[in-house]
Amino acid sequence: MGKRKLVFRIALFMLPLMVLWAGVLPASAFQQVQRKEVKLDFNKDYDVFIGNGGIFIDDSQYRGTLVLKSEEFPDERTMSWHKFTQRILDFRVYKVDGDPFEWVYGLVRVYFNLDDTQYDRWANKTNNMSIWYYAEPAGGWRKCVTHWEAVPGLPKGRLWCVVRYYTRYGLAWTQPTILMKMIKLGTVTVTPTPTPTRTPTP
Numbered sequence: 001m002g003k004r005k006l007v008f009r010i011a012l013f014m015l016p017l018m019v020l021w022a023g024v025l026p027a028s029a030f031q032q033v034q035r036k037e038v039k040l041d042f043n044k045d046y047d048v049f050i051g052n053g054g055i056f057i058d059d060s061q062y063r064g065t066l067v068l069k070s071e072e073f074p075d076e077r078t079m080s081w082h083k084f085t086q087r088i089l090d091f092r093v094y095k096v097d098g099d100p101f102e103w104v105y106g107l108v109r110v111y112f113n114l115d116d117t118q119y120d121r122w123a124n125k126t127n128n129m130s131i132w133y134y135a136e137p138a139g140g141w142r143k144c145v146t147h148w149e150a151v152p153g154l155p156k157g158r159l160w161c162v163v164r165y166y167t168r169y170g171l172a173w174t175q176p177t178i179l180m181k182m183i184k185l186g187t188v189t190v191t192p193t194p195t196p197t198r199t200p201t202p
Helices: 002-024 116-123 178-185
Strands: 034-040 046-050 053-058 064-071 082-084 088-095 107-113 130-134 141-144 147-151 154-162 168-174
Touching (some): 034 046, 046 064, 053 064, 053 088, 141 168
Antiparallel strands (some): 046 053, 053 107, 064 088, 088 168, 130 141, 130 168, 147 154
16 A cells, blocks of 8 residues: 555656647647658759658759658647648758758759648638748748649649758748738839849859
């Protein structure tokens, strides 16, 4: 009987600590991350995908390793004005020696296949449905110029945009903001910043 009481007291002592430990860890620590690695070579086409999203590389300008990770949008960010409808894709490419590439070379596109609901949100422009990328290191999600294309076998097609940065990409719609309403009314204009074109070093 004494041993049972001791075990019971230890359990009562450990329970608050376990609850505290669970609360300290970020929600993302409990989320499954899927990962793919693909060896890249020059002048080849690649389609690397996880689930409904992926990366196209047309006529590769790389020799190295592509690393693509897929993860859920963190639970602690459910109040974000971005409403992500699919898993986030994290895109990186590493040189043969293991160092990360700094610039994106050639034509690289990120894409997300659509279901009925996602296509309807895309068709209704008030939803602001687009592919978004995470700005590093400044922080915050920025809109990527997004295009729709028909795809055999996909009744609702897919959305894609040109990759300019090694970072995370996600498909999301947003609630209209005051700034977005002002832009629509023409009281505020946004001038896009041109992105310089980089060519690989011989």
